[in-house]
Amino acid sequence: MKPIYWLAGLALSCGLQAAQAQSKPQTFTRADTLRGSITPQRAWWDAQHYAISVQPDFETKSLKGSNTIGYKVLDEKGAAEMQIDLQTPLHIDSAVLNGKQKLRFRNDGNAWFIAMPQQKKGATNKLTVFYSGTPREAVRAPWDGGWTFTKDSLNRPWMTVTCQGLGASVWYPCKDHQSDEPDRGATLTMIVHDTLMAVGNGRLKQQQKLPGKLASFTWEVTNPINNYNIIPYIGKYVSFKEVYPGEKGKLDVTYWVLDYNLPKAKSYLKPEVHNTLKAFEHWFGPYPFYEDGYQLIDVPHTGMEHQSAVAYGNHYKPGYRGRDGSGTGWGMKWDFIVIHESGHEWFGNNITTRDLADMWVHEGFTNYSETLFVDHIFGVQAGNEYNRGTRQGIRNDKPIIPPYGVNAQGSGDMYPKGGNMLHAIRHSMANDVLFRDILRGLNKTFYHQTVSSKQVEEYISKRAGFDYTKVFDQYLRTTQIPKLEFYVSGNGQKLIYRWTNCVAGFNLPISMQNATVSMRIEPTTGWKTSELKAGAEALFTKEAIEKMYYIVAEPSEGKTALR
Structure with missing residues (x-):
């Protein structure tokens, strides 16, 4: 985020x-608990797969759609109702079990409770939830969640969603809790005007023309994915591709940009992405989603971390919208x-x-x-x-x-x-x-x-x-900044130190080094003493310590420290 x-x-x-x-x-309210906890109506089932279909209307800023939720029954007890989350003003129109049985439901704010027939432990079923309405719009995406209905610089429709924190239920029905990802991935079908391109997570599996100057695009993710990462991108997109030689093998990399951004995107984005993958595979290990590929996608907001479909809106310039949050100059490179x-x-x-x-x-x-x-x-x-x-x-x-x-x-x-x-x-x-x-x-x-x-x-x-x-x-x-009190003995041979302004038992070790000497101490909340190595006194200054650690380093006078 x-x-x-x-x-x-x-x-x-x-x-x-x-x-x-x-x-x-x-x-905190009852709604907070329904959204943030594993309620009995959530506990008995495990999400296995989402098959989402959505058709947004740019002119009316409304939508209709469905989500077929493949789930596994974990426990027959408590299975009388299933909690599905969908935020107002969207509403559930109907719910159908295994394509046959229409089910009753009630709602409590943004939580909807669907009356279920008897469930058998270990069974897998599919519940299709049909929904519609006028979704919440993001006022200031990505910090404020919801749909974004806007236009590109050529006055053409451009739509997407941001929903981390607020929750994916702001735009589609789901079990909106981070603990339960659909284990077998998800598909996202977007039905849009046939002059537009719709991009989603993972790989494009199907594209077809529909009556009424419409087109559908179905994207598939095979890996588990958290709810807020499933995102539609709709606009005048074009793409270019490459294969990155990654730690795990060949990684498909695709760039989806607005058509007029194509020339600068080709020259600007590739080096940035290559350096990113090089650095992160070094530190963190192989990119986690080789099966689904890596995509970078133009958006009207600043950007978000949507799995295998990273949202990009930084104007093709270094820094963060022209700024360096560190104030050091390194952030502008x-x-x-x-x-x-x-x-x-x-x-x-x-x-x-x-x-x-x-x-x-x-x-x-x-x-x-x-x-x-x-x-x-x-x-x-x-x-x-x-x-x-x-x-x-x-x-x-x-x-x-x-x-x-x-x-x-x-x-x-x-x-x-x-x-x-x-x-x-x-x-x-x-x-x-x-x-x-x-x-x-x-x-x-x-x-x-x-x-x-x-x-x-x-x-x-x-x-x-x-x-x-x-x-x-x-x-x-806590909000306390730990303080390291320290001083060097009069003969310059010993370092005396302790932690204050900290939780009981705080024990962060301090390791300092330069080109010629290194030394590690393990302060506690009681005074401790260590023999100083030759030349190590220069390591333990307020400036040197605070440069390396987010603490307050406070040199103390020996007579004060010994009281």
């Missing part, structure tokens, strides 16, 4: 990086949208969190993918500088992880603070081979799976051979 911290960060002074007063506790949104193919699309509360796994890792990209293409120092620069967007307004089960999103700090936390963990290891193995291991171990933050945290600690539990607690569950 587009990092909203950039807009906020550009308007904030550096002083706002300090912890701010907590906002008032949010009140590459296209932010190509890199960031493609990074989500690994974190967000390959590895998806079950609950929206754990979205830092999507956004923190993908924010950090920017640093890793800069590191891989421009060098380690450039990556360090870029990462530190992104701190200007950290607000510490509220914890990154909010309450579970109510479809709540935490602070926008999940982007830059999450990325800086991962950079701190990397530096604390002082072993990039191990750190890279952990990133690649995450994508291999949780390949095409939904996970919790806890699983990711435990995996990193186990592979690192160090318990980072309190480090995750500090950065994800």
Whole structure:
């Protein structure tokens, strides 16, 4: 998702990086629980496949369509009703089981409950839900979700959807919870005016002319896919293709652009995409969706991470709409949208969190993918500088992880603070081979799976051979910036140090090095002492430490520290 911290960060002074007063506790409603939890009407069935068909009307800004949901019965108990999500003002017109039996239904806000006949555990069935109406429009896509009905610069229709956070049920009926992806993928059929091209996720499987100057385009994804990633793109698209020699073999890469963008797209996009795939396959492992290919698609908004169909709207220029969120200059040497949104193919699309509360796994890792990209293409120092620069967007307004089960999103700090936390963990290891193995291991171990933050945290600690539990607690569950108090003994031979302003048991190691010497310390909340190696005193300065870690480093006078 587009990092909203950039807009906020550009308007904030550096002083706002300090912890701010907590906002008032949010009140959650029944609708929040129905949307964000595994209700009994959701628990008994598992989504296997979606076959979505949609026909938008550009003039009336309305649509009609259907979704045939292939599902498996997990438990006969509780199967009297099935919860299907569809947000108003869209409405369900009818529901048909296995193409034969028309079912009754009721609704409770955006949740619809379909009365089911007796279900048999282990059985697989198909429920077709027909729907229609005037969908919610996105006022400020992609930050505000919904349909976008707009026109390109030649005054021709241009339509798409953005729905992360808000939910895919803003435009089609589904089990709108991140924990249940259709295991066998999805198809998306778009029926549009025959002068337009409709693009979707994966590969184009069928295209045909229809009566009334209409045409249909059916796209297919064979891999599991999270709901908010299934997206229609409709406009005057043309394409060009290539085969990228990736780590896993030949990767089909397709660029869908508005016809008048074709010349500049050919010269501009290929180098950006090649560098992106090169860097991310190095750090994260093979691109996770070789079967479905990789696509980059023109959109009227800034961009989004839609699986195998990445939305691009950065005007074919470096930076993020002409800006560098890090303020270092490094962000103007590459296209932010190509890199960031493609990074989500690994974190967000390959590895998806079950609950929206754990979205830092999507956004923190993908924010950090920017640093890793800069590191891989421009060098380690450039990556360090870029990462530190992104701190200007950290607000510490509220914890990154909010309450579970109510479809709540935490602070926008999940982007830059999450990325800086991962950079701190990397530096604390002082072993990039191990750190890279952990990133690649995450994508291999949780390949095409939904996970919790806890699983990711435990995996990193186990592979690192160090318990980072309190480090995750500090950065994800509080707004405190940890403070390292330290001083060098009078004879210059010892370093004395401790953590303050932190959770109990906070234990982030500090590894420092230069061209001649390196040293690692493991501070706790009690004073500790380490012998200084020859020349190591120069490593432990406020400036040097804060350059590498998102902490406050505070030199203390010995007599004060010893009290």
